[in-house]
Amino acid sequence: MLEETPDLMVRGANPSGLPDFSMLLKKLSPYFTTSPALFALTAFMFAQHCVIVWGAETLRLGFSGATATQLAGSLAVEQKLFELYGVNVEFIQSAGTTMIRALDSGSLDVAIVGGGQALSAYLKGVDVRIISGLVNIVPFQLWAKPEISQLKDLKGKLIANTPPGTSVNLAATVLLQRAGLDPVKDVRLIAFGRIQLVSRALLGGVVDAALLSPPDTIEARRSGLHMVMDLATTQIPCPFTSVVTTRAVLERSPASLDRFLRGMLHGVKLALTNPDMAKKTISKNMRLTDPEAVEEVYRRVVAVYERVPLVPREAIETVVNLSPAPSNRNPYGVLDMSLLQRIEKEGFIRSLYSAK
Secondary structure: OHHHHHHHHHHOEOOOOOEOHHHHHHHHHHHHOOOHHHHHHHHHHHHHHHHHHHOOOEEEEEOOOOOHHHHHHHHHHHOOHHHHOOOEEEEEOOOHHHHHHHHHHOOOOEEEEOHHHHHHHHHOOOOEEEEEEEEEEOOOEEEEOOOOOOHHHHOOOEEEEOOOOOHHHHHHHHHHHHHOOOOOOOOEEEEOOOOHHHHHHHHOOOOOEEEEOOOHHHHHHHOOOEEEEEHHHHOOEEEEEEEEEEHHHHHHOHHHHHHHHHHHHHHHHHHHHOHHHHHHHHHHHOOOOOHHHHHHHHHHHHHHOOOOOOOOHHHHHHHHOOOOOOOOOOHHHHEOOHHHHHHHHOOHHHHHHHOO
């Protein structure tokens, strides 16, 4: 199985501490004649191994890793996929708004962060660029008290929210706009400082409705609350979780970013095709011991991930329409899908999923 390749490389380390690719080639050579895709993929990895030997650049990655939407990044870290494709990654754990500031100051090279935050910073003059998506739709579910059965029933109700720029705030604004409800006149948005307090507020009866994601949805269901809408099924384009860098890093290190994206894409592949591995990572990172909770989180990831996570212009349009604040920048300039498009055109993603 291709998923085992990183482990093979680690077990076959040479005295210099680098993966022994000759061992990997010997193990895989019997399959080359029957799997051209595996041959092509292994040839690419061999080329990246040569880069490691001669000294790969280190990218400083801002990454929280504790959320379901970032599963691909967590798998890439655990399975050493960035090293596999020839780029060293230094991990710096941080919050979203902090990561945007760190990208701007140059203390981070790339981050997995909300694309809405990146767009907001870009419109204010920060030269960030979204180079890939991870989740390009709104993944939350709207849960509410039993008396709220449809969106129009939200009028006059208390809805849990989080501060501007956060994922829940973005999703709530999108939801209310789609429902034709004014967030100031028609409902009362109650802001909580941390996303963990949102579900507690709903379960405790402090608010009437809230946007939740697994595993909080399990406790909501057990408490007699019900789901009014699954926003993921509506497929509202939105740069919910994105891979973000800066123009300066794109110009300076396109090859390293290319290799980084290949590692992320391989992480997506593991998330979609290796449920056992993915669930172990979910359980560990989110500190979940309930198998039902792990399963529900995993199903949500599979529902929102894409093999080719290109961020569409419509996703940017969704966010722009929420904020009429003027800017002298073209909002679509925040998107730079050139590396991801080239990787796809080369057939890398097709080979990744074809290899057995």
